[in-house]
Amino acid sequence: METKPYLIFKQNGLLWGVAVGCVREIFFLPELTPIAQAPQAIVGAIDLRGEILPVMDLNLRFGYLWQEYCLTDSAIVIEWQEFRVAIIVNEVSEVKHIPEEAITPQLSYARDKAEASHDFLAGFARCGADIIMLLNLDSLIRYSPHKTEAEMPVSASGAGSLAASDKVEGKNFQLEIEPKLLAEDAKVLSQPQLFCPNAAPEEKAIFRERADNLRLLGDRENSAAINMSLAVVVLNGEYFGINLEVVREFTDIRQVTPVPCTPDRIIGNMNLRGEILTLVDIRNVLNMSADTKSLSKAIVVEIEDLVVGIVVDEILNIIYLNVTELATIPAALNSANREYLQATTFYEEKIIAVLNLQKLLTKGGVVVDEEV
Structure with a gap:
């Protein structure tokens, strides 16, 4: 059965999908710079590592009413033929592999076919109890x-x-x-031609910081400095950073199957698009109390031949750092934690401990040795 991967996202409470092959990157919505004489749906531009990229508001493109943006909104960079554009979405969910036979190309509304020539829908996909609308990128980007x-x-x-x-x-x-x-x-x-004019000052500061990070990342890549990108996560109210080099994806946790005769740090297994993913809780390795009552998010990491899901309370942001912004581990930290921490840095005036996941997973007793 042939399947095709789609990135699933939410917009106005509805599920949408876009072909993964056309997705170049995803990040939380940064501050946008308004563009004069741009089409109505193009609400601004960003400096993405030296490239000025237009940003499209899907609500306006679909003909809906303009809505205020939130810190939880994301931008998906799409490349279609020779065009590159970022689209604003409410929430990026996951990647789903959808069989061709589960896709209905069009629905009949008893209308003239000519009316659908600029339809932004490529079809409808059945995924369990959900119906996912698939974007027609050619119409979305080209139609006028x-x-x-x-x-x-x-x-x-x-x-x-x-x-x-x-x-x-x-x-x-x-x-x-x-x-x-x-x-x-x-x-x-x-x-008004202002980005989020009604946002609170602290929200505007975060939007601006995101835009600066995207722009400065290009400056750093053009320099001799070594850069690092981190996913900022929360465990028991504390902030930690996970190097994006080992992150494969973010996913929601659902239908966990317990694994008998394993340490308590092994939460269980989850079916991730046909792959059995082992979920682990690293908090007890970090001398933190474990709480598995409200499992919601996991970060899928891949280190060498090991693929596991790290359970987290919340995924806050993606940040980009120069190694000069990293500091050594304070001596006041518990010695048991220091072994699995790589460095510290700041995020919104809070200290982030950057995890050394490779050492934590291989030497922290998280991975079960199956050899007897």
């Missing part, structure tokens, strides 16, 4: 209604619908526009 500003309605009066004249390839046709959509369109067009 060929509408000038002079032809765009900004107000409507009376009931019913308003007929607006448009031209395509020299031919006139009538476009039916509901007054409600016109009102929303006018509200979108009146949005």
Whole structure:
């Protein structure tokens, strides 16, 4: 049975999928720089390691009302043929391998096929109890209604619908526009050209820090300095950093099967798209109290031939550091912890302990030696 991997994300409470082969990278939404005379759905740009990349708001692209952005929003960098663009999504979930026979290309709405020529949907996928809408990247990136500003309605009066004249390839046709959509369109067009104007000062600072990290990473890559990217996670209220070089993916925890006759740090096994993933809790190795009552998130790491899921309370952010920003382990830390910590740094005025996962997994008694 042939399958194809899709990156699944949530937008407005709905599940969407985009082909993994077109995804270049994912990061939390940074501060955007507004662009003059850009299409309505392009809400700004970012400096991604020296490349100025346009950022698309899916809500506006789909014709929905503009919404305030949140710190939990993410940006997915898409490359389609010669085009590269980042799309804003509410939450990135996981990668799913979807069989071809589980995909329905189109749904019939008893309408003229010509109306669907700019459909942003490539199909619908059945995944258990979920229906996932698959993006049509060609239409999403390329389609334009060929509408000038002079032809765009900004107000409507009376009931019913308003007929607006448009031209395509020299031919006139009538476009039916509901007054409600016109009102929303006018509200979108009146949005201030400022990024998150209603955000709290601390939220603006985080958005700005993310943008600086993306930009500075390019400067560091062009220098002789050695760089490090970390996933910032929370364990029992304390912040830790995990080197992204060993991180394969982030995933939700569900349907854990306990493994008998194993140390208590082995939570159990989970089916991850057909792969049996062992979940481990590293807190007791770090002399922290373990709490497995609320298992929600795991970071899948791969070190040499070992693949395990590290259970965490929360995944906060991805940060980029120069090694000069790392400090040695304070002597005040418990000696049992020091062996498995690589360095410390700061994140939002809090100390992050950077984990030495390779030593922790191989020498910390986390991995069970199956040899007798």
